[in-house]
Amino acid sequence: MRMEASPYHFLVRPAALSRGSVTVDVTNVLRQAIVTLALRPGQSIDKTAICEQLGVSRFPVSEALARLQGEGLVDIAPQRGSAVSLVRIADVREYMLIRKGLESEALRVLIGKHNGEVIAALHANMAAQREAAARDDAETFHEVDVEFHDIIFRSMRFTRIKGIIDSARANLDRARRLIITPRRLALTIAEHKAIFDGILAQNRDQATMAIRAHIDAVMVELFAFARDNPALFADGDSLDADSDSFPFG
Template sequence: MKTEAGPYDFLPVAGTFSRGTVTLDVTNTLRQAIVTLALAPGAMLDKTAICTQLGVSRFPVSEALARLADEGLVDIAPQRGSTVSLVKIADVREYMLIRKGLESEALRVLIGKHDAGIIAALHANMAAQRDAASRDDAETFHQIDVAFHDTIFRTMRLSKVKAIIDKARANLDRARRLIITPRRLALTIAEHQAIFDGILAADAPRAIAAIRAHIDAVMVELFAFAGEHPELFADGAEFTPDKDDFPFG
C-alpha cells in the first residue's frame, strides 16, 4: 500500500489511453488504484504528478476526481487539494446488512431452482479460491471471492438492485482488502465451503445460516481492525467495536 502522494509509478504510463475515452479511462484507473489500496485511505492526490504519469491534461484528471468524489472515494477541499477518502464504517455496516438480506434470499432461489450450471460454476470457484490462497495471491483471491457471491446473487436476476449494490461496492472492497491476511483467506474458504455444502445438500436454512455467519465473521474482523487503526476510517474516532449495534446472527 502506498501512502505518499507520489511518484505514481503504479499507474499506467503516458500514452496508454485512447483520445476519445480519456476521462473515463482516467476515472477507472484512479478508482482501481483507490479500491486496491495502491492509493491508501487519506493519501494526498498530487494532480500535477498524476497528469505527468498518465500523460494527460488537467481537465480529465479534475473531472475524474469529481466523479470519484461523487462515489465517496475522493474528498475535494477548496484551497487544500484532494485526498483519498477514508473508509466509513457506517457505510460498510449498511452495505453488509443489505448483503445479508439479499444473499439469503438469493440462496433460497438458487436452491429452489437446482441450477446445474451455477453449481458447476461454484465448484470451479471453490477450486480457484484454494489455488489463489495456496499462492498467497490476495488480489486474485479477492476477485474470486467477489465472483463467488455474484454467482449466488445473479440467480435473482434483479438488475436494478445489483446496480445499486455494485455502485456501493467500492468502499466495501477497500474495507475488505484492509483485513486480507493468510488467516482470513483460509477462514473465507472454510466459510464459503459451508455455504456451498448447504447448497449441495439443497438445505436452504443451512446455507442461509452459513452465509450470514460468513458476513458476521468478516464484520467482526473489520470492527476489530477499525478499533486498532482508526486513522484509516472517517468515523474511526467515534467507533467502538464493543458498543456497535450491527445485528449479528
C-alpha cells in the same frame, strides 16, 4: 543525471486514449488504485504528478477526481486540494446489511431451482479460491471471492439488485482488502464451503445461516481492525468495545 521515480509509478497509462474516453479511462485507473489500496485512505493526491504519469492534461484528472468524489472515494477541499477518502465503517455496515438480506434471498431462489450450471461454477470457484490461497495471492483471491458472491446473485437474474450491489462495491472492497491476511483467506474458504454445502444439500436454512455467519465474521474483523487503525477510517474513533457485533441478527 538520475531521474526521480514518480510517486505514481503504479498508475498504468491506458493503451489507447481517445478524445472521448480520456476522462473515463483516467477515472478507471484512479478508482482501481484506490480500491486496491495502491492509493491509501487519507493519502493526498498530486494532480500534476498524475498528469505527468498518465500523459494527460489537468482537465480529465480534475473531472475524474470529481466523479470519484461522487462515489465516496475522494475528498476535495477548496484551497486544500484532494485526498483519498477515509473508509466509513457506518457505510460498510449498512452495505453489508443490505448484502446480508439480498444474499439470503438469492440463496433461497438458487436452492429452489438447483441450477446445475451455477453449481458447476461454484465448484470451480471454490477450487480457484484454494489455489489463490495456497499461493498467498491476496489480489486474485479477492477477485475470486467477489465472483463467488456474484455467482449467487446472478441466479436471481435481477439486474437492479446487481446494480445496487455494484454501486457500493468500491468502498466495501477497500475495507475488505484492509483485513486480508492468510488467516482471513483460510476462514473465508471455510465459510464459503459452509455456504456451498448448504446449497448442495438443498437446505435453505443451512445455506442462509452460513451466508449470514460469513458476513457477520467479516464485519467483526473489520471492526477490530478499525479500532486498532482508526486513522484509516472516517469514524474509526467512534468504535467502542460494543461495536464488534453486527446488528439485526
